[in-house]
Amino acid sequence: ERVLVPRGWKKKPVVLLFTVCRPGFFKASPHSPSCSKCPPHSYTLDEASTSCLCEEHYFRRESDPPTMACTRPPSAPRSAISNVNETSVFLEWIPPADTGGRKDVSYYIACKKCNSHSGLCEACGGHVRYLPQQTGLKNTSVMMVDLLAHTNYTFEIEAVNGVSDQNPGARQFVSVNVTTNQAAPSPVSSVKKGKITKNSISLSWQEPDRPNGIILEYEIKYFEKDQETSYTIIKSKETMITADGLKPGSAYVFQIRARTAAGYGGFSRRFEFETSPVSVAASSDQSQIPIIVVSVTVGVILLAVVIGFLLSGRRCGYSKAKQDPEEEKMHFHNGHIKLPGVRTYIDPHTYEDPNQAVHEFAKEIEASCITIERVIGAGEFGEVCSGRLKLQGKREFPVAIKTLKVGYTEKQRRDFLGEASIMGQFDHPNIIHLEGVVTKSKPVMIVTEYMENGSLDTFLKKNDGQFTVIQLVGMLRGIASGMKYLSDMGYVHRDLAARNILINSNLVCKVSDFGLSRVLEDDPEAAYTTRGGKIPIRWTAPEAIAFRKFTSASDVWSYGIVMWEVMSYGERPYWEMTNQDVIKAVEEGYRLPSPMDCPAALYQLMLDCWQKDRNSRPKFDEIVSMLDKLIRNPSSLKTLVNASSRVSNLLVEHSPVGSGAYRSVGEWLEAIKMGRYTEIFMENGYSSMDAVAQVTLEDLRRLGVTLVGHQKKIMNSLQEMKVQLVNGMVPL
Structure with a gap:
């Protein structure tokens, strides 16, 4: 223009x-x-x-x-995985392959609760908490807590960006289906006072908001204000109690907690109530004298009756306190007396007739209800099979079946069923669940829940390098939770190892194999002393090896070894060292080195579990608490054990690497089944074992060894050679 x-x-x-x-x-x-x-x-x-x-x-x-x-909305997130921990679920995923051309990608989590029978789903509701949040997530992980127990959930993870709200098309998301486990009940939140006298206080309360199962009983703890070290526990199956024998005109603090098959929930907040003051009668009131006389007379008669009853009981050689079945009561001073009514393990060997223990703790199943499908392994007493169990009124479900081989002796039958007598006493989401036994027909069978992924050590070897640190910590947390439950029941496992942990399709780990297990005495310092028998040296605490004394603290040592197995994806502890070399090295104060890429916080926990003084080792409840903190704060797992210190801290007593263990680089690589890399090593100047000894993880990546599993195998082999015998352990 x-x-x-x-x-x-x-x-x-x-x-x-x-x-x-x-x-x-x-x-x-x-x-x-x-x-x-x-x-x-x-x-x-x-x-x-x-x-x-x-x-x-x-x-x-x-x-x-x-x-x-x-731009356009992003594609769906990829490879979503879940980790179920009782009533919490941790989700993790990979960002979408296509971000739509934008950088403002965030994530939204939709939660649906699904009915397993009808298949219908509904929104979870406001009671579910999302950590850190449900919408606007920038990181690729989230934890949902306060879910319902034994419930099917579907979680939909959707990636969104700045133009997602303009897209009329279908949502792009990845879904994950999980089933939560049993959980302890939530705390009691409402407590009301009833009748109050100068010596008693009556209370009532409402059932917890989330019972998470059938409430078996309530535990009421109370003490005089500012006298917390001397307290009283009352147990009741009702939602009301009367605490009597109290001081007049005194303030008392009450706390209540509920128990289900999963254990005790947390105590309620403190509720404070005061007894009525003493009413002082006039000294000149002569009308009180006859009442006092009658009261004293009745008291003397009652005392005589009680003394007579006790003496008659002693003459019979047996006495038993008579208790109200709905209410139990016991006093505590400084917390040292054991709680009454708390479930404890009963050793089947104490039964004169072992069959009685089996029938008391294990349910008898009709053989016709079981369908054996295939053999999946061999046990000490016979084959281990997978199959299905159909009980009356219930849907058919998969089970594992241990069978007793033909031609067994009576002792073999007792030992075989002894494990069922032990397992049947446990009810915890991280302990293998016993469905029942078959004893009235042949073959004799033990039926347990089916764990799709088998033993943990084999599973980790098959999936080397395939899991995130958070997933591995979730596995460890489940094992620790199961061991805390066993420890609380006064039970020592004695053979805790990754081979005796089973893992299901949700990556939930469960403690199994109770063949070597024994019970603790009531005294927390007591230990079970064995009379010979095989001991798994690589997993056993030094005091248990030296003195055959096993405690919950020796199980903690074994748990530290399991941690090392998990973080090294099923590597054999102490590699090819002989048992005698292991005993000598551990006694001299050396410990396994950190696995590759292991967070420093986890390795420190391993070293804590391997303290020589058993009283210095953490308790299982402390381990569970520590792992929970790490899971809630994933950034704490980003600090790894320094790679150079893993070797520099090692004691080197023997000749250098390459002094004759392998004659050539090719021979070494062939021995660890990595022969495919021989030519690459030689072409890049690594033609001698002395040169190979200097290889770092960065060198491997530069050489084209990109598979994490291959990197770990080569580096672990090099480290094993560097720390032959006791050289492989970090001194404490």
Whole structure:
């Protein structure tokens, strides 16, 4: 266009040229000197366009500048995995392959509670908590807590960006189905006072908001205000009690907790109530004298009756306190007396007739209810099979079946069923669950829940390097929780190892194999002393090896070894060292080195479990608490054990690597089944074992060894050679 300056101006006419943009170009402002090409995924069909239209399925936010490409919603997140811990679920996923061309990607979690019978699902509701949040998540993980026990959930993880709300199409998400486990009840929140006298206080309360199962009983703890070290426990199956024998005019503090098959929930907050003051009677009131006389007389008679009853009981050689079946009561001073009514383990060997123990703790199953499908392994007493169990009124479900081989002796039958007598006493989501036994027909069988992924050590070897640190910590947390339960029952496992941990499809770990297990005495310092028998040296605490004394603290030592097995994906503890070398090295104060890429916090916990003084080792409840903190704060797991210190801290007493263990690099690589890399090593100058000894993880990546499992195998082999015999252990 030509624009002429009007007549009358004294200056020369000026001609201004304005460019008209052709299709495919635009000019956002008439003052722009030139046209701009439409950004990606946009177009124009008309001349002189001031903006470009977005292609189909592409969008632009109002705040996006016209020069910005049109974008689309992201694709679904990938490879979502779950870790179930009682009534909490941890989800982790990989970002979407296609972010839609935007950087403002965040995540939204939809939670649905599903009915297993009807298949219908409904929104979870407001009681579920999301850590850190449900919407606007920037990181690729989230934890849901306060879920219901034994409930099927579906979680949908959706990636969203700035244009997702403009997309009329279907949502793009990845879903994860999980089933929560049993959980302890939530705390009692409401307590009301009833009748109060000078010596008693009556209370009532409501059932917890989330019982998570059938409430078996309540435990009421109370003490005189500011006298917390001397307290009283009352147990009741009702939601009301009367605490008597109290001091007049005194304040008392009450706390209540509920118990289900999963254990005790947390105590309620403290509720404070005061007894009535003593009413002082006039000394001149002679009418009280007959009452006092009668009271004293009745008291003397009652005392005589009680003494007579006790003496008669002693003459019979047996006495038993008579208790109200609905209420039990016991006093505590400084917390040293054992709680009454708390479930404790009963050693089946104490039964004169072992069959009685089996029938008391294990349910008898009709053989016709069991379908054996295939053999999955061999046990000490016979084959281990998988199959299905159909009980009356219930749906058929998969089970594992241990069978007793034909031609067994009576002792073998007792030993075989002894494990069922032990297992049947446990009820915890991280202890293998006994369904029942078959003893009235042949073959004799023990039926347990089926764990799809088998033993933990084999599973980890098959999936070397495939899990995140959080998933591995979740596995360890489950094992620790199961061991805490056993420890609380006064039970020592004695053979805790990754081979005796089973893992299901949800990556829930459960303690199994109770063949070597024994019971603790009531005294927490007591230990079971064996009379010979095989001991798993690599997993056993030094005091248990030296003195055959096993405690919960020796189980903690074994747990530290299990931690090392998990973090090294099923590596054999102490590698090829002999048992005698292991005993000698541990006694001299050396410990296994940190596995590759192990968080420093986890390795420190291992070293704590391997303290020589058993009283210095953490308790299982402390271990569970510590792992919970790490799971809630994943950033604490990012600090790894320094790779150089893993070797520099090692004691080197023997000759250098390559002194004859392997004659060539090729022989060494073939021995660890990594022969495919021989040519690469040789071409890059690693032609001797001395040169190979200097290889680092970065060197392996540069050489093209990209598979995590292969990297770990090579580095672990090098470290094993560097720390032959006691050289492989970090001194404490």
